Amino acid sequence: xxxxxxxxxxxxxxxxxxxxxxxxxxxxxxxxxxxxxxxxxxxxxxxxxxxxxxxxxxxxxxxxxxxxxxxxxxxxxxxxxxxxxxxxxxx
Numbered sequence: 001x002x003x004x005x006x007x008x009x010x011x012x013x014x015x016x017x018x019x020x021x022x023x024x025x026x027x028x029x030x031x032x033x034x035x036x037x038x039x040x041x042x043x044x045x046x047x048x049x050x051x052x053x054x055x056x057x058x059x060x061x062x063x064x065x066x067x068x069x070x071x072x073x074x075x076x077x078x079x080x081x082x083x084x085x086x087x088x089x090x091x
Contacts, residue, residue, distance in 0.1 A: 050078040
């Protein structure tokens with residue numbers, strides 16, 4: 001069995017003309033909700049810290065752009081610490 005990820009596989013007629021109307025509002029709303037959840041939820045343990053660091057490393061903006069390399073380096077250190085404890089980190 002293969003997942004049917006494409007909208008056309010599920011009967012939606014998505015064209016270049018209507019993609020912005022259909023896809024973008026859904027994708028951006030989901031991204032914003034996830035960002036808000038990561039920012040507002042306190043980190044619990046090293047896996048939580050790792051999620052927040054990866055989030056910050058991928059974030060763009062005046063503050064984040066200055067520290068993106070540092071966030072990435074810190075995320076790698078935390079990932080190694082999680083791995084040493086036998087915790088799956090998603091990478």
